Amino acid sequence: MKSILRSRPVVIISRLVLGTVFILASIDKIAHPDVFADAVAAYRVIPEALVNIFALAVPWLELVCGVFLVGGVFIRSGSAWLSMMLTVFVVAMLSAMARNLKIDCGCFGAEHASEVGWARVWEDVGLLALGIHLFFFGEPDFSKEGRGRPPAGTSLADNP
Amino acid sequence: MKTMSDTSTVREAFILLMLSVFLALVYNAFSQKGLSLIRKPPVKIATADSILFSRKEVQMDSIPGGKSTVIPPEHERARASRDSAAAPVAKKKDTGYKIVTLDQVKRLMGEGRGLFIDGREANEYAQGHIKSARNISYLEVDKHFEELVAIPRDTLIIIYCHNPECSLGRDLADFMSQMEFHNLYLYDKGWDEWVASGMAVEKSSSGNK
Numbered sequence: 254m255k256s257i258l259r260s261r262p263v264v265i266i267s268r269l270v271l272g273t274v275f276i277l278a279s280i281d282k283i284a285h286p287d288v289f290a291d292a293v294a295a296y297r298v299i300p301e302a303l304v305n306i307f308a309l310a311v312p313w314l315e316l317v318c319g320v321f322l323v324g325g326v327f328i329r330s331g332s333a334w335l336s337m338m339l340t341v342f343v344v345a346m347l348s349a350m351a352r353n354l355k356i357d358c359g360c361f362g363a364e365h366a367s368e369v370g371w372a373r374v375w376e377d378v379g380l381l382a383l384g385i386h387l388f389f390f391g392e393p394d395f396s397k398e399g400r401g402r403p404p405a406g407t408s409l410a411d412n413p
Numbered sequence: 414m415k416t417m418s419d420t421s422t423v424r425e426a427f428i429l430l431m432l433s434v435f436l437a438l439v440y441n442a443f444s445q446k447g448l449s450l451i452r453k454p455p456v457k458i459a460t461a462d463s464i465l466f467s468r469k470e471v472q473m474d475s476i477p478g479g480k481s482t483v484i485p486p487e488h489e490r491a492r493a494s495r496d497s498a499a500a501p502v503a504k505k506k507d508t509g510y511k512i513v514t515l516d517q518v519k520r521l522m523g524e525g526r527g528l529f530i531d532g533r534e535a536n537e538y539a540q541g542h543i544k545s546a547r548n549i550s551y552l553e554v555d556k557h558f559e560e561l562v563a564i565p566r567d568t569l570i571i572i573y574c575h576n577p578e579c580s581l582g583r584d585l586a587d588f589m590s591q592m593e594f595h596n597l598y599l600y601d602k603g604w605d606e607w608v609a610s611g612m613a614v615e616k617s618s619s620g621n622k
Contacts, residue, residue: 283440286448291587294452295580305452309441314433321429330425355533356580357552366552368534 258390268391271383272322275315275335281362282312292359296345297352311338328391336384343377350374455583456509460598465517466524510586513571513598515606518543521571528564532574532582533604541614543573543607551584566593573600573607 257263282289290308293299299307315338318331342360349356349369358369360376367373441447513521521527522544529546531538538548549557564570570589574582586597600607608614 284446286441286444286446290448290452291580291584294455297578301454302451305448306450309437309448309450310434313437313440314430317429317433317436327425327429329422330429333422333426334429352578353575354578354580355537355575357584368552 255390258386264387264391267383267386268322268325268328271332271335271380271387272319274380275319276323278361279312279316279319281364282308282359283316285362286312289359289362292357295354295356295359296349297354298345298348314338322387328387332384332387332391336381336388339377339381339384343374343381346374346377457512457599457601458509460511460513460517462517465513465598466520510583510599510601511597512601515600515602515610515612518571518600518607519612521569527569527571527598530570530572530585531604532572532585533579534581539617541608541616542604544613544615546573546615549585551581551588554585554588561589561592561594564594567596568594569596569598570594571598571600573603576603576605577601579603 286305286308289312290305293308294301294304314334318334321327321331322335346358346369350371354369356369357366358373360367360373522529529543531542531546531548532550533542533548534550534552535548538546538550542548547560549561554561572582572586572589574580582599582601582603586599589597
C-alpha cells in the first residue's frame with residue numbers, strides 16, 4: 254500500500270489535483286475580498302474584528318500553497334498548510350450545520366456560491382485526504398524539496 | 414535527521430505564510446476593493462413606523478408576476494410625492510440594514526403593501542413561506558437577475574430569511590442595493606419568528622413563483 258502511495262504518478266496526481274483546486278478556489282476570493290469576508294463572518298466562529306484579516310490572508314495562502322504544490326516546491330509544508338486549512342473549514346462547516354446556520358459556504362467565492370452542507374464537507378474531507386497523503390508521501394526525489402537532500406545518516410560529502 | 418526535516422518543514426511553512434501575508438497586504442493596499450484590516454459588525458437600524466406608514470403610494474400593476482403596491486420611480490410625478498425622491502438608501506455597508514419588526518410586517522401585509530422576498534433556498538420556500546412572497550435565494554441570484562431588473566427600483570421590498578443568524582437575506586440585500594434598489598428592508602427575525610407567531614403560511618410546489 255505504501256509503495257502505491259509513494260509512487261510518482263499517484264503523488265503527481267495528488268499534487269496537481271490539490272494544487273489546482275486551491276488555485277481555482279482562491280481566485281474569486283482574492284478578486285472579491287468583501288464577499289469572502291461576509292461569508293467568513295456568517296460562520297460566527299472568529300471575532301468580527303479579525304474577519305477581514307482572515308479573509309485577506311487565507312485566499313493568498315491557498316494560492317501560494319497551490320502554486321507551490323503544482324510546481325513541486327515545498328510540498329510538505331504546502332500540504333501541511335492546506336491540510337490545516339481544510340481541517341478548519343470542515344470544523345467550521347460542521348459547527349455551522351450544528352447551529353442550523355443557512356449560509357454560503359464561501360468555498361469557491363461568490364461565483365460559485367453554495368450552502369453549507371454535507372456535500373461541501375465531504376468535498377473538503379476528500380481534499381484533506383490528498384493533503385495528508387502529500388504530507389506523508391510527497392515525492393522527495395521529484396520535487397525541489399528532496400533534491401540534493403542527503404538520505405538520513407549521510408552527509409553531502411558522501412554524495413559527490 | 415527527523416528533527417532536521419521537521420525544522421525544515423516548519424521553516425518552509427513560515428516562508429509560505431509570510432509570502433502569503435505580504436502578497437495579501439500589498440494587493441489589498443492597491444486594490445480598489447481593498448478592505449480595512451479591522452472589520453466592523455453589520456449595523457442594523459430599527460425602522461420607525463413614521464417612515465414606513467406615512468407615505469402616499471401609487472398602485473402599479475406593472476410588476477411582473479406581482480400585485481404589490483409600490484412607490485413609483487423617480488420622475489416628475491413621483492417627485493410630487495416624498496416617497497421616491499426622498500426614499501432613503503436602504504442598505505449600504507456604511508449605513509446599515511434597515512430592520513422591520515413582525516408588527517410592521519403584519520401591518521404592511523394588512524395594507525397590501527410591499528414586495529416580500531424569501532431569501533431562503535427553493536426547497537425551503539416550497540415547504541412554506543409568507544403569503545405572496547417571491548423566492549430569490551442569494552445562492553441562485555444570477556438566475557433571478559432579469560426578474561430583479563424588471564422591478565422598479567423604489568419598490569418597497571421586504572426581504573426575509575430564517576432568522577438573524579441567516580446571512581442569505583443580508584447578502585441578497587447587499588446585491589439588490591448594488592442594483593440601486595433603495596427602499597429595501599430586512600425582516601431580520603424572519604421565517605422562524607413568523608412561524609412561531611402562528612402567522613399564515615403558504616405552500617408551493619414551485620420554488621420561484
